[in-house]
Amino acid sequence: MPYLGELSALLTSFCWSGSSFAFSSAANRIGSVQLNINRMLLAAVFLYLTISFAGIKYSLSYYQIEYLVLSGAIGLVFGDTFLFKSYQHIGARISMLLMATSPLMSALLAYLFLNETLSIWGITGIAVTIGGVALVIMEKSEIPSSGYKISKIGIFYGLMGALGQAVGLIFAKYAFNTGVINGFVATFIRILSAIIIMLPIIIFARRYKNPFKLFLNDARAFTSMVTGTILGPYLGITLSLIAIENAKVGIAATLMSTMPITMLPISRYIFKEIINWRAIIGAVLAVAGVGILFLK
Helix, strand or coil: CCCHHHHHHHHHHHHHHHHHHHHHHHHHHHCHHHHHHHHHHHHHHHHHHHHHHCCCCCCCCHHHHHHHHHHHHHHHHHHHHHHHHHHHHHHHHHHHHHHCCHHHHHHHHHHHHCCCCCCHHHHHHHHHHHHHHHHHHCCCCCCHHHCCCCCHHHHHHHHHHHHHHHHHHHHHHHHHHHCCCCHHHHHHHHHHHHHHHHHHHHHHCCCCCCHHHHHHCCHHHHHHHHHHHHHHHHHHHHHHHHHHHHCCHHHHHHHHCCHHHHHHHHHHHCCCCCCCHHHHHHHHHHHHHHHHHHCC
């Protein structure tokens, strides 16, 4: 299918936009640590059931499993942990701005390790799209009373989060280059490896609560988590892997980074937020950049 990778990357952005609102609601009710591990456990169940009932056949080599485990460990454990730490220190807006450097890192790493090159139109499309995303992210300032201040440690955490995401994508691409893998199977291995690493640490640190008791007392948190899990780890990550399988890593990462743009309609029409001209211009720029990438 033409543009399968690019379309999957855009769908990833839409899925992650929806999941961010759902996870934000759940995190406020049960906490980010509890949410992070529970969403992955639930996603693993969904993925296993999908693979089993759909009768998806798979035969993976040792190297494919190794690359996917490394991708999960670096992208979902290392990358997400630093991203959450960045949120705590410098807030979501600056953290997302730093995460916008991930496509540049992805393109550079893909050039160095995968021999992927981009045309001048590809480079232009990436630059225009990231510029548009940056404008949208800078449209809002943090709440003055929130206590967020730009700090070196916060910037470091944000850049490490972006690097973790970029390196995670590179290892996933290695796995796909080694042989054909179904997207749901690849996502299951990535998420399962992250669970195996994170769950013992959280339990040992006594930061994991009984999820059954927790959600029996808060059905709304459970509904938000399930919605976010379906859109995020289940569909979103699967689509992101299909994207990098069928498109160059730098281009796929750029299209996936348009999440702040795809969030605008939700913010405007569902949450009734006012969108100013800077955000609108940024959205137009990002869409123009996406168009260039499709016409590359």
